[in-house]
Amino acid sequence: MGDAAGEIIASPSVPDSSKDSVGPNVPDEYFRTSRPDIVGPDVPDAPFPIKLSGPVQHGFGRGSKDLGCPTANLPDDSLPPMIDAAKTGVYYGYAQVTPSQGTSSSLSDQDVCVLPMVMSFGWNPFYKNERMTAEIHIMHEFKTDFYGYDMKALVLGYIRPELHYISREALIEDIEFDKKVALKSMARPEYEKYMSDPFFTV
Numbered sequence: 326m327g328d329a330a331g332e333i334i335a336s337p338s339v340p341d342s343s344k345d346s347v348g349p350n351v352p353d354e355y356f357r358t359s360r361p362d363i364v365g366p367d368v369p370d371a372p373f374p375i376k377l378s379g380p381v382q383h384g385f386g387r388g389s390k391d392l393g394c395p396t397a398n399l400p401d402d403s404l405p406p407m408i409d410a411a412k413t414g415v416y417y418g419y420a421q422v423t424p425s426q427g428t429s430s431s432l433s434d435q436d437v438c439v440l441p442m443v444m445s446f447g448w449n450p451f452y453k454n455e456r457m458t459a460e461i462h463i464m465h466e467f468k469t470d471f472y473g474y475d476m477k478a479l480v481l482g483y484i485r486p487e488l489h490y491i492s493r494e495a496l497i498e499d500i501e502f503d504k505k506v507a508l509k510s511m512a513r514p515e516y517e518k519y520m521s522d523p524f525f526t527v
C-alpha cells in the first residue's frame with residue numbers, strides 16, 4: 326500500500342444513513358498506510374452475526390468491469406437487519422448461493438458451499454450512488470452468473486468506513502487489502518465455526 330496514499334478525499338457530501346460514518350476523524354493518508362490485517366475481537370460480538378438473505382439482483386455491473394471484483398447485490402427489502410444494527414462500511418463474513426427451490430442449477434458443488442465474502446454496505450461514494458446497497462463479493466471463482474439465485478450472508482465483522490476515492494486504482498488496491506483482512510480475520514476459530522452455522526443450507 327502507499328503509492329496511492331493521499332488519493333482519498335474527504336467525503337462530507339455522502340448522504341446520511343441511520344448511523345452513517347465515513348470516518349471524518351480518521352486522517353486518510355494515515356488510515357490507508359497503517360491498516361491492520363486483522364480486525365475485530367477474537368470472538369464476534371454484538372451486533373454480529375447479522376443475517377441477510379434474498380435473491381441476487383443486478384447491480385450496475387461496474388464491480389466486475391471497472392474493479393475486477395464482481396459483486397452480488399441484495400434486494401432493498403433484505404437490508405433492514407444491517408440498517409438497524411450497523412453503520413455503513415466494508416464488512417466480512419460468509420455467504421452461500423443456492424438455486425431457488427425446485428429450479429435446475431448451473432452451479433457446481435463448490436459454488437454452493439459456504440464461502441468467505443467481503444461486503445460493501447452504503448452509498449459507494451466513488452460512484453455517487455443515490456441509494457443504499459449491500460454488495461457482496463464472494464471470494465470464489467464462479468463459472469456462471471447467479472442472478473436471481475438465493476443468497477444468504479452472515480456478517481461477522483466490520484473492516485473500515487466507506488471512502489471516497491479520486492482514483493479507481495486506489496479503490497481496487499484497498500478492496501484487495503479488504504479481502505486479505507477478511508480472510509485473516511476469519512481464520513480465527515470463533516469465526517470459522519460460523520461456516521457450519523445452521524443458518525446456511527447443508
Ligand SMILES: Cc1cc2nc3c(=O)[nH]c(=O)nc-3n(C[C@H](O)[C@H](O)[C@H](O)COP(=O)(O)O)c2cc1C
Binds near residue numbers: 387
Ligand atoms: C470490499 C469492497 C469495498 C468497497 N469499498 C468501497 C469504498 O470504500 N468506496 C466506494 O465508493 N465503493 C466501495 N466499494 C463499492 C464499489 O464501488 C462497488 O462494488 C461498485 O460500485 C460496483 O457496483 P455495481 O456492481 O453495482 O456496479 C467497495 C466494494 C467492495 C466489494
